[in-house]
Amino acid sequence: MMQKLPTWADVVLVPLISLLLAAFVSALVLLAIGQSPSEALKVMVEGALVSPYGWGYTLYYATSFIFTGLAVTIAYHAGLFNIGAEGQAQLGGLGVALVCLALPWPHWTLALPAAMVGAALFGAAWAAIPAYLQAKRGSHIVITTIMFNYIASALLIYILVEVLRPDGQMDPASARFPAGTKLPTLHEIPGLSLIFTKQVPANVTLFIALAACVVIWAILWRTRLGYEIRAFGKSEAAARYAGISPVKVTMIAMLISGALAGLMAINNVMGESERLLQNASEGAGFIGIAVALMGRNHPLGVLLAALLFGFLYQGGAELGLWTSIPIELRTVVQGLVILFTGALDQMVRMMLGVVFRTRRPQAA
Amino acid sequence: MDYATFLQILDTTVRLATPLLLACLAGLYSERAGVFDIGLEGKMLMAAMTSAAVAALTGSVWVGLAAGILGALLFALVHGLASITFRGNQLISGVALNFVASGITVLIAQDLFGQGGRTPPLSGGARFNAISLPFVDSLSVVPILGPMYREVISGHTFLVYVAAALVPATWWLLYRTRFGLRLRAVGENPASVDTAGVSVIRLRFTAVLITGVLCGLAGAYMSTGLQAGFGREMTAGRGYIALAALIFAKWRPWQALGATMLFGFFQALALRPDVIAKTGLSIPVPALDALPYILTVVVLAGIVGKAIPPRAGGEPYVKER
Numbered sequence: 001m002m003q004k005l006p007t008w009a010d011v012v013l014v015p016l017i018s019l020l021l022a023a024f025v026s027a028l029v030l031l032a033i034g035q036s037p038s039e040a041l042k043v044m045v046e047g048a049l050v051s052p053y054g055w056g057y058t059l060y061y062a063t064s065f066i067f068t069g070l071a072v073t074i075a076y077h078a079g080l081f082n083i084g085a086e087g088q089a090q091l092g093g094l095g096v097a098l099v100c101l102a103l104p105w106p107h108w109t110l111a112l113p114a115a116m117v118g119a120a121l122f123g124a125a126w127a128a129i130p131a132y133l134q135a136k137r138g139s140h141i142v143i144t145t146i147m148f149n150y151i152a153s154a155l156l157i158y159i160l161v162e163v164l165r166p167d168g169q170m171d172p173a174s175a176r177f178p179a180g181t182k183l184p185t186l187h188e189i190p191g192l193s194l195i196f197t198k199q200v201p202a203n204v205t206l207f208i209a210l211a212a213c214v215v216i217w218a219i220l221w222r223t224r225l226g227y228e229i230r231a232f233g234k235s236e237a238a239a240r241y242a243g244i245s246p247v248k249v250t251m252i253a254m255l256i257s258g259a260l261a262g263l264m265a266i267n268n269v270m271g272e273s274e275r276l277l278q279n280a281s282e283g284a285g286f287i288g289i290a291v292a293l294m295g296r297n298h299p300l301g302v303l304l305a306a307l308l309f310g311f312l313y314q315g316g317a318e319l320g321l322w323t324s325i326p327i328e329l330r331t332v333v334q335g336l337v338i339l340f341t342g343a344l345d346q347m348v349r350m351m352l353g354v355v356f357r358t359r360r361p362q363a364a
Numbered sequence: 365m366d367y368a369t370f371l372q373i374l375d376t377t378v379r380l381a382t383p384l385l386l387a388c389l390a391g392l393y394s395e396r397a398g399v400f401d402i403g404l405e406g407k408m409l410m411a412a413m414t415s416a417a418v419a420a421l422t423g424s425v426w427v428g429l430a431a432g433i434l435g436a437l438l439f440a441l442v443h444g445l446a447s448i449t450f451r452g453n454q455l456i457s458g459v460a461l462n463f464v465a466s467g468i469t470v471l472i473a474q475d476l477f478g479q480g481g482r483t484p485p486l487s488g489g490a491r492f493n494a495i496s497l498p499f500v501d502s503l504s505v506v507p508i509l510g511p512m513y514r515e516v517i518s519g520h521t522f523l524v525y526v527a528a529a530l531v532p533a534t535w536w537l538l539y540r541t542r543f544g545l546r547l548r549a550v551g552e553n554p555a556s557v558d559t560a561g562v563s564v565i566r567l568r569f570t571a572v573l574i575t576g577v578l579c580g581l582a583g584a585y586m587s588t589g590l591q592a593g594f595g596r597e598m599t600a601g602r603g604y605i606a607l608a609a610l611i612f613a614k615w616r617p618w619q620a621l622g623a624t625m626l627f628g629f630f631q632a633l634a635l636r637p638d639v640i641a642k643t644g645l646s647i648p649v650p651a652l653d654a655l656p657y658i659l660t661v662v663v664l665a666g667i668v669g670k671a672i673p674p675r676a677g678g679e680p681y682v683k684e685r
Contacts, residue, residue, distance in 0.1 A: 015609065029468065081455055129661075139664035140673070142455050143611065144404070146604055147657040147664075154654035289459060326481060328470040328596075328640030343446040343457035350450075358486035 056200020062310030085284025091165025092262025095122030115136025120234025123262015381628025405603025406465030411583025440576025
């Protein structure tokens with residue numbers, strides 16, 4: 001009954017067909033509300049992929065999604081479903097803000113490493129409690145990380161309103177970061193400024209995100225730790241028998257996951273808004289789930305899926321600007337992608353299995 | 365805090381606890397049958413939109429209620445398909461459906477009414493109105509209990525009393541009927557139910573559909589009882605608070621009533637900063653907002669009693685062959 005698909009089909013075709021199904025259902029939704037799917041796609045492509053300006057936004061979103069996608073990925077390899085990337089990214093933002101506001105930073109090259117440490121530490125700390133409770137007390141990590149998302153947002157509201165808000169300011173946000181923390185955008189980088197002639201939000205964090213893909217790939221497939229994480233994720237009993245400590249693997253995988261989610265904040269908080277706002281991560285932590293599932297939990301796949309979702313986010317924003325289609329369309333597409341790649345993947349495999357079964361006699 | 369203020373807060377508690385209770389009982393059926401459901405939020409939101417939209421279009425809250433139940437059932441059906449039929453990941457399915465609901469409700473409401481994703485304000489027969497229980501006036505003279513009866517027990521909308529009645533009903537169904545025994549068994553050890561010749565698939569689908577109906581009531585109450593109309597993201601995480609309450613209650617109906625009342629009380633208190641200020645304690649409002657989640661983590665950590673979920677929860681059932 002469960003025929004095995006060829007590996008290439010499982011890696012490439014399953015996510016692609018899931019994406020097509022998600023696009024198809026989205027198109028049906030658009031038709032149902034009296035909009036034209038082809039017109040919508042045209043606006044999205046023009047707004048997100050045609051001009052360097054559009055790419056500047058697409059890459060900016062993609063940068064955040066790479067971090068959160070990798071965060072979900074590394075936890076997933078340890079058999080842990082981290083829904084808490086959103087809260088961890090919020091705490092990462094707090095770490096960035098505290099570092100940036102602590103000193104009158106002279107230059108971004110000094111501020112960036114420090115802010116990265118702050119972001120990673122705060123993100124990891126927020127993942128540490130659910131990880132500890134999972135490892136030591138068996139509390140289900142999915143539920144605890146959901147709870148920690150809400151606790152994080154309440155904590156941030158409190159800190160922004162009561163602690164970080166400058167006197168006399170109305171909106172709940174921190175003070176502006178010193179000028180020395182400003183990260184160069186792609187428009188300000190020599191060479192790239194020839195392409196990006198206008199100011200864009202995508203900034204040097206993009207290169208850190210790309211480096212993170214390589215580092216996470218190396219950790220997962222080229223180190224003893226990565227082997228332990230993957231072995232534990234495949235079979236806890238076998239890993240335990242092989243002398244792998246479940247507590248250690250759960251803790252380390254979740255700490256790396258939280259650190260990655262936290263690191264997202266150098267893109268949006270330090271690179272874009274340049275102060276800490278309420279709900280700064282804007283759901284990017286949740287998109288990490290879709291990105292990881294779509295990218296088959298491989299850093300290269302995560303990179304491609306993050307670009308796809310960057311396009312979806314920028315394109316969706318353009319839809320909100322130029323058409324009467326609400327911006328919420330992108331949430332629908334995001335949900336459908338998660339549904340088809342993560343929950344109905346068995347259905348997609350069955351569909352593909354039928355195709356492969358009918359093809360085989362002809363080939364033989 | 366004087367007695368009148370206390371009663372006001374209790375009254376608000378009952379109003380705010382009702383959607384939590386309905387969603388919590390909804391989750392109880394599904395999870396007791398071994399199907400995790402973190403998509404309570406999405407189903408509530410969907411029901412809130414469909415019921416308010418249909419009530420606005422037809423002018424009848426009853427037609428709206430039916431539409432709300434249908435909207436939530438549709439999502440429950442997809443969840444059942446993904447997690448029972450195709451044996452997919454139940455948690456991921458729930459998360460996905462929450463996102464779909466969050467977006468699609470705005471898309472549909474915007475298309476129907478063009479008011480920024482809201483429905484028009486409901487009034488008259490298009491929403492549930494307060495029901496005055498009998499003898500309110502004559503019992504008012506009774507000290508303490510009379511005002512309590514008038515302010516807290518009486519004067520709520522239809523669905524509040526439905527929610528209250530569902531607690532003993534659920535208890536009876538779970539612990540005193542054959543269906544309930546099988547439902548609990550299928551969540552603990554589906555193979556044994558299968559061996560007894562009862563269909564695991566059908567039982568689980570029944571449970572998931574009951575969850576849909578109850579989420580439909582919860583959502584319809586949000587937009588046609590508690591408030592007069594649908595607004596984007598109006599459930600505001602209540603599905604997750606209900607999930608927290610379910611764990612807090614350790615998947616039992618009477619305890620679910622207690623947990624949702626407690627969490628409703630926190631929400632009611634968060635609406636009255638003046639009352640908190642008067643007690644002399646300085647409790648920040650965000651702390652009250654976070655309290656249900658913190659309590660749930662404490663319970664999950666096993667510090668106050670251990671919360672053990674149904675043993676087969678989250679596992680798709682594969683018939684041995």
